[in-house]
Amino acid sequence: MSLSQLRYFVTVAEEGHVGRAASRLRISQPPLTRQIRGLEDELGVPLFRRTPRGMELLPAGQRFLCAARDVLAGVDRAVALARTDAGGPPRPGGRG
């Protein structure tokens, strides 16, 4: 499992449509299809129902969606934290 797969999954879930999701993600449809299937395969659980209209989230997919968003938000937080200059204790003569 990769962070890309999580982003891909969230986008497909939001669009309900692999083609549109691929367009939003700036990749083409086949690799996206493969990544989604790879994710389902790794989890051992189908996340979507394939319908003639597109992709529909299954209950497992809905549960996973929340958690995936949480993970991605966590990544953003991590990056922001690392880049945060915590600053040293202000001391006299400091650059202040």
Place this chain on the structure above:
Amino acid sequence: MSLSQLRYFVTVAEEGHVGRAASRLRISQPPLTRQIRGLEDELGVPLFRRTPRGMELLPAGQRFLCAARDVLAGVDRAVALARTDAGGPPRPGGRG
């Protein structure tokens, strides 16, 4: 940034030593060194101080460590959630 990089980073932070971390991760030292440097490069922030004794977490690294652990825990939660059989509402005539 990848989940592998986060796992690698956490392991190096815990071991304080690229060699031992690589051993724990079942990969060799050079790729691990590269992944860590790549992570620092992507963040634009050094996470470790290289000392003759090994790797020492810098403040940014300590902040990132907490967040990285949180992300990895979130991934585990996501997987567990997806695999959880929520079960349908039990209804008369159901298969059970």
Place this chain on the structure above:
DNA sequence: GCGATCCAATACCGTTTGGGTATGTCGGGT
């Protein structure tokens, strides 16, 4: 019923990324 249409799935290919082995560079201990 048949073709048009729209969807995801598959086949195949080039490029990129990840990890392995061998070696280099720097600093500390004796």
Place this chain on the structure above:
DNA sequence: ACCCGACATACCCAAACGGTATTGGATCGC
């Protein structure tokens, strides 16, 4: 000065990723 133990670099190969072309399957219009 030498040796040893750290991380860093060079180079190579295999696996993963994404792209194009095409197929398979279900619905809608006639």
